[in-house]
Amino acid sequence: MKNEKIKFRDRIKDISAGLGDSLKESTLWGSIFRPGSPFRKGYSDSPRNRSYVVMNNVLYHLHPVKVKRHGVRLSYTLCLGGLSFFTFIVLTITGIWLMFYFRPTEMAYVDIQTLQTSIAFGSLVRNMHRWAAHIMVLVVFLHMSRVFYHGAYKAPREFNWVIGVILLILTLLLSFTGYLLPWDQLAIWAVTVGGNMAGYTPVFGQQVKFALFAGLEATEATLLRFYVLHVLFLPFIIVIFMAIHFWRVRKDGGISGPL
């Protein structure tokens, strides 16, 4: 009796192992995971496979096969650039989710209220989007300070610093346009303060303010305008500049240093 049980268990084991093997041997599996992938059949940890993991992966667009030893020490970059990028990804994911429940009209405020009270995880996702936005501004700024203290903007990386400043401005604009969207008293007056500052531009002040507000003051037309900038235009632009930024990091010889 006992013997039979063991046999049965072994058979199950054999069958599942066999299934796993034949799945990994299948054409489909092999076509998804390229050579070197840890998910492929017979993967082993060898220097060659370590190179292949990166080379035969979409991540090859971001990372070279090898990087300077000092650059992977956490204390060098503090991973701040990577975290800026990562918070941006989190913001994109949570932001798309929020878009399902949000209309940039006179319903905006009600939509946010509904989101918080009657939609599963609505409150959590809204909080994540908001705090991640604050964190991104902070982290990008810290990243900039890290780059400065390392003198990492020096030749040949001068232009990547310039692109970085553009990224900082885009980050601030993204955050600022998002600030208006909940359409509460905090939102409208913060944006009014900002817009009024733009109104003090010499000569073109009123025109700048008019273009920003889509009118003379913050109204629902402003809301729609900020919404389009926030969910479409600015993310589109910032992704382009990020692509250039990452590309330049590699082309300029990888991470700077060592000090």
Next chain:
Amino acid sequence: MVDIPEHLLLRTAEARAKALGITVEQALAELKGESAPTKIEKEPEVLDVSPVEKEVKETPPPPAAEVKETPPPPAAAVKEAPAPAAAVKEAPAPTKTNGKTNGQIPAEVDFSPETKVTQRLLTVVKAKPIQKPASEPVDKVNTWPHLMLPEFISLMAMTAFLIFISAILQAPLLEEANPNITPNPAKAPWYFLGLQELLSYWDPQIAGVMIPLLIGVLAFMAIPYIDRNKDNKPSKRKYAIMLWTFFLAGAGTLSIIGILFRGPGWNWTYPWIDGVWFDDLLDWVHFE
């Protein structure tokens, strides 16, 4: 005259010093022509070219005593002849002349088996590779796993932290927007409050706002082109580090004042007396 690199001269001098039993400094001075060449008392160590030579050595012919050394200009050779018959020849050897020696033709050597040959420095050809390595080799590690693993961990830590604060801190949502009710004070988002504080010191109608802002942004972009110091060692760029630290301290101070210490009418308040006049924080910072 070829400009002989210092390290080659030194190597020659060392070999010579060893052969003649003099100090390296002395040999170097001789090679440079700064002092008279040492006379060789004993027979210098030589390279045995053939077994025949051994016999020659065992019964040194009288002329061996006459071993002479040609006073060496650096590029010329130390030459030695075992028999008077094979005396130093001044015969020019055009085929062996290197253009660079500028007419200083090294004395010809007879390479017959009987000849003892010491090392000779004929000429120095400066190392000029056809391919230059673009950069020095650097110490590198595999991206997988040494970079991607820490990245993955910080990504996870960040997500955990974000979910944690989002679960305990509620994002603010005040009453619905109403253009007719102006809150006092009306504050910009926190990252602009340092700027708002700064701008409150001058009349925006006069100074303008966007112009200083634009100049500020351009100044930031110009930093790499202004700072021409090539060093990245912190000890070599104290001035730059000091400037940035001042900037951080200034921006931080202005921001904190703008966030916490400004109340109605942008007048000075103390958060522990009058509360926080900053709605972004209102829900979770309580001083009262």
